[in-house]
Amino acid sequence: MTATETLVAAGNRAHSHGPGSPVPLQARSERTTSYDVADFAVPNGREEDWRFTPVKALKALFADEAGTETVKVDVQAPEGVVFEPVAADTFKILKPQDRSAAVAWKHADKALAVRIPADAELSEPVHVNVESLGGRGFGHLVIEAGRHSRAIVIVDHTGAGELGTNVEISVGDGAELRMVTIQQGDGESVHLAQHDALVGRDAKLNHVAVTLGGKVVRVATNVRYAGPGGDAVLLGVYFAEAGQHQEHRLFVDHEAPHCQSHVTYKGALAGESAHSVWIGDVLIRAAAEGTDTFELNRNLILTDGARADSVPNLEIETGEIVGAGHASATGRFDDEQLFYLQARGIDEDEARRLVVSGFFNDIIGKIGVPEVAEHLHDVIEQKLARTAALTEATAAQ
Amino acid sequence: MATLEIRDLHVSVDTENGPKEILRGVDLTIAGGQTHAIMGPNGSGKSTLAYSIAGHPKYNITSGTVTLDGEDVLAMKVDERARAGLFLAMQYPVEVPGVSVSNFLRTAKTAIDGEAPKLRTWVKDVNKALSDLEMDADFGQRNVNEGFSGGEKKRHEIVQLELLNPKIAILDETDSGLDIDALKIVSTGVNRFAEQGDKGVLLITHYTRILRYIHPDFVHVFVDGRIAEEGGPELAEELEANGYERFVKAGAKS
Numbered sequence: 005m006t007a008t009e010t011l012v013a014a015g016n017r018a019h020s021h022g023p024g025s026p027v028p029l030q031a032r033s034e035r036t037t038s039y040d041v042a043d044f045a046v047p048n049g050r051e052e053d054w055r056f057t058p059v060k061a062l063k064a065l066f067a068d069e070a071g072t073e074t075v076k077v078d079v080q081a082p083e084g085v086v087f088e089p090v091a092a093d094t095f096k097i098l099k100p101q102d103r104s105a106a107v108a109w110k111h112a113d114k115a116l117a118v119r120i121p122a123d124a125e126l127s128e129p130v131h132v133n134v135e136s137l138g139g140r141g142f143g144h145l146v147i148e149a150g151r152h153s154r155a156i157v158i159v160d161h162t163g164a165g166e167l168g169t170n171v172e173i174s175v176g177d178g179a180e181l182r183m184v185t186i187q188q189g190d191g192e193s194v195h196l197a198q199h200d201a202l203v204g205r206d207a208k209l210n211h212v213a214v215t216l217g218g219k220v221v222r223v224a225t226n227v228r229y230a231g232p233g234g235d236a237v238l239l240g241v242y243f244a245e246a247g248q249h250q251e252h253r254l255f256v257d258h259e260a261p262h263c264q265s266h267v268t269y270k271g272a273l274a275g276e277s278a279h280s281v282w283i284g285d286v287l288i289r290a291a292a293e294g295t296d297t298f299e300l301n302r303n304l305i306l307t308d309g310a311r312a313d314s315v316p317n318l319e320i321e322t323g324e325i326v327g328a329g330h331a332s333a334t335g336r337f338d339d340e341q342l343f344y345l346q347a348r349g350i351d352e353d354e355a356r357r358l359v360v361s362g363f364f365n366d367i368i369g370k371i372g373v374p375e376v377a378e379h380l381h382d383v384i385e386q387k388l389a390r391t392a393a394l395t396e397a398t399a400a401q
Numbered sequence: 402m403a404t405l406e407i408r409d410l411h412v413s414v415d416t417e418n419g420p421k422e423i424l425r426g427v428d429l430t431i432a433g434g435q436t437h438a439i440m441g442p443n444g445s446g447k448s449t450l451a452y453s454i455a456g457h458p459k460y461n462i463t464s465g466t467v468t469l470d471g472e473d474v475l476a477m478k479v480d481e482r483a484r485a486g487l488f489l490a491m492q493y494p495v496e497v498p499g500v501s502v503s504n505f506l507r508t509a510k511t512a513i514d515g516e517a518p519k520l521r522t523w524v525k526d527v528n529k530a531l532s533d534l535e536m537d538a539d540f541g542q543r544n545v546n547e548g549f550s551g552g553e554k555k556r557h558e559i560v561q562l563e564l565l566n567p568k569i570a571i572l573d574e575t576d577s578g579l580d581i582d583a584l585k586i587v588s589t590g591v592n593r594f595a596e597q598g599d600k601g602v603l604l605i606t607h608y609t610r611i612l613r614y615i616h617p618d619f620v621h622v623f624v625d626g627r628i629a630e631e632g633g634p635e636l637a638e639e640l641e642a643n644g645y646e647r648f649v650k651a652g653a654k655s
Contacts, residue, residue: 215614339458344495346479347455347488348505348561349512355480358508362544 019271032255032287032319037099041068041110044103053102056313058249058282061220064140064166065104065196070111072139073165077116079247081130084121085155087309089114089181095146097172098200101224105198112142115172118157122150122176129156129373135195136163143169147183151176151204156182156373159199162217164190173201175209177231182210184376187250188383189218197223203263205231212371213269215242215250216383222251222281229260232294238267241284241367241380243387244310246275246394253283254299258292270367272360272384273310274391284316288325296326304363306356306391307398353392360388402433402599403470403486403568405454410465412446412453421460423449424478427465431569433599436615438637440606441623442645447605448492450623451573455489456482469569480655486568490558496546502557503527503541506564513565530560533593535586552583559590569601570594576611588614592624609641624648 035053036043046066047054059066079087092115100106118130134143147157153176161167167189175181187195195218203209207230215221225234236256244250256265271280284299303312316330337359347356364384368377412424423446431437441447453460454467456479467474469485477485497505511517518526528538534556546554555575556562562570572591576584592615595602604615612634620636621628622645629648630636 274643340495341497343455343457343479345492345497345505345509347483347491348509348565349480349483350508351480351512352478354512358500358505359497362497365499368652 027360032257032284032317033288035101038106039100039109041103041106044106044218047103053253057222057251058220061194062104062196065107065168065194068107068110069140071141073137073141075141075143075167076135076137077143078133078135079116079118079131081118082126082128085126085130086119086121088117090117090146091115092144094270095148095172095174097174097202098170099199100170100196101226103168104168104196105224108142108170108196108198109144112144112170115144115146116147117148118183119148120150120153120155120181122153124150124153124155126153126155129158132157132159134159134169135159136161136167136189138163138165138166141168142165143167143372145169146172146174147181148174149176149179149181149320152178154180155182157181157183157188158373158376160186160188161195162188162190164193166194167196169197171197171199173199173209173211175201175203175207177204178206179204180208182372184212184214184371184373185223186376187213187215187218187223189221191217191219194220195222197249199225201225201227201236203227203229203234203236206233208235208237210237210239210372212373212376213240213242213252214376214380215240215252219247219360220249222253223289224253224255226255226257227265228257228264232260232262234260234263236263236265237267237370239367239370239377240269240271241364241371242269242271242280243384244271244273244278244280245387245390246278249281251280251281253285255285256287256297258286258288258297261292262294263292264295265297265390268367268370268398269300270302270364271310271312272304272306272363274306274387275394276309278310279313280311282315283320284330286317286328286330287319288321288328290321291326293322294326295328298330301332304337304360305334306337306360307395326388350369351399353388356392357385357388360384403601404433405431405487405569405601405603406466406468406521407454408466410450410453410467411463412449412460413463414449414460416505422463423460424453424578424627428628429621429628431601431603433568433601434495434594435619436602436604436617437619437621438604438606438612438617439621439623440609440637440640443607443637445623446626447623448573451489451571451603451605454487454571455479480512481554483567488562488565488567490555490562490569490570490572492574492577494546494554494558496544498544498547500545501541505545506541506561509561509565526564530563533563534560534590546590551578552580555579555587556583556590559587563590566594568601569603571603571605573605574607575604576608584611585614591615609637612637622648
């Protein structure tokens with residue numbers, strides 16, 4: 005197991021990790037954001053924010069052209085929740101940070117706004133099912149949790165083709181929003197997404213990214229705070245199989261004082277050229293006194309030929325904080341664990357299942373949405389069964 | 402009654418300089434109702450014998466046989482050996498993060514028995530096994546070996562021994578690193594297992610200390626990959642008084 009574990013004491017200088025950075029690391033706040041596609045050149049894969057991504061597979065989502073298919077969106081919501089199309093520039097919480105987000109912003113003609121009224125406490129989750137029907141399609145979703153509301157919103161992405169989506173999340177003062185985004189497109193599908201959240205005063209956001217399917221998935225999640233006392237918990241679970249690229253980029257921008265952020269992403273990888281990328285950027289600005297932040301990424305590599313890139317990065321502009329730290333570790337499946345379990349009579353497949361479900365156990369528990377946890381258990385089981393078949397086939401050769 | 406028979410066992414491991422032979426012709430028979438102690442200096446191959454019987458993939462069996470009641474143990478997978486009735490209490494039990502002790506124990510018991518244990522009696526059995534080893538009942542909620550002290554790991558191994566109740570138990574230096582109180586607790590557990598009458602115990606140890614609490618019927622001195630001398634409990638007393646020196650010298654000559 006290789007691990008980097010760094011605790012940054014208050015007042016320490018900012019630092020960064022990342023083997024072989026081709027470009028000097030730019031301060032996060034200096035990155036371009038723009039609604040104008042022309043402000044972003046078509047990525048060639050050498051840019052800092054595209055260097056891990058298979059950009060050749062993404063041409064359809066870089067082209068400044070309208071979609072070829074409409075994206076089917078189906079909303080099921082408990083009474084009181086309002087959902088309606090609005091003009092794309094109604095909220096402007098999200099500012100595109102790269103070419104694909106700017107293209108999606110421009111070509112998704114309307115935004116779908118899902119509004120949870122102030123003080124509402126939803127007994128059931130809101131379901132937003134986003135299905136791309138093949139070809140190139142764009143989506144724009146806004147989730148607005150009114151002040152002091154409590155809600156769970158599950159956005160499930162399925163289908164084929166190339167999908168570019170932007171999601172704006174507004175968590176009103178004192179509200180508590182749990183938002184789950186599931187990426188499980190078909191085998192050859194591509195999905196690039198940007199999520200920007202604005203967390204209100206004393207509000208709490210639980211943002212959960214679950215990436216299971218698709219050839220290339222890239223989700224960039226950005227969090228800002230509208231006032232003090234905000235709390236963001238960003239969770240991610242992913243499982244990349246042969247040929248899949250799953251990328252999660254996080255940026256928590258602490259500008260308001262006394263806010264918290266806790267980022268935990270865990271992923272498993274199995275199969276030839278399965279690839280995961282996790283970028284965790286946290287910026288604590290000078291005004292953000294009393295910030296408490298920790299980010300963690302763990303990867304479990306189950307077979308040869310898989311690769312996990314993990315780059316945590318912390319910039320700190322004030323020493324007056326509660327705490328800031330990060331940890332990243334990528335380990336191989338441990339044969340000694342397998343031997344130990346087998347020596348107790350447990351067969352190899354069951355032993356693998358135990359170890360992998362143990363790896364995901366704590367994070368699945370934190371998701372706090374039973375239907376998502378159950379679905380994850382099922383899909384992980386299926387993926388492990390495929391991995392076992394793959395391992396046996398390799399061993400037989 | 403079960404019988405574990407080891408005949409002319411040769412085992413090697415792969416090293417950077419090619420295969421290295423560690424076991425050089427081991428003959429040993431453990432019948433139900435007997436407790437055997439294997440004692441020997443560090444590096445003599447005691448643990449290799451234990452892990453080879455359990456089927457650890459690191460060890461290559463180059464010749465010889467191991468049978469349990471006539472069945473070819475070496476042809477079985479690791480889990481099949483456990484289901485056939487072999488148990489290895491490990492010197493360095495492995496952490497399994499995220500898997501609770503109670504889930505692990507139930508999964509193992511189900512695998513060994515071929516059916517899930519009856520819930521009500523099982524919970525009682527687990528609680529009894531834990532309290533016999535002087536472990537809190539909330540131990541079941543902790544993750545397997547994660548954050549356990551050295552003594553807790555060894556006691557957890559004996560909890561498994563008692564719950565899975567194999568035919569033959571191999572204890573690999575279960576006494577090492579234990580303080581005297583933990584050693585007594587662990588020894589009492591092993592004796593409880595052995596006192597069922599039809600169980601075989603192979604106790605591998607470097608020190609004679611544990612033999613004050615677990616009384617072997619046979620003592621084997623292990624030097625340089627084979628058994629150098631065999632005898633009764635009196636052999637352990639000689640080792641206590643004189644150490645391994647006589648055997649190591651004899652081994653070097655051969």
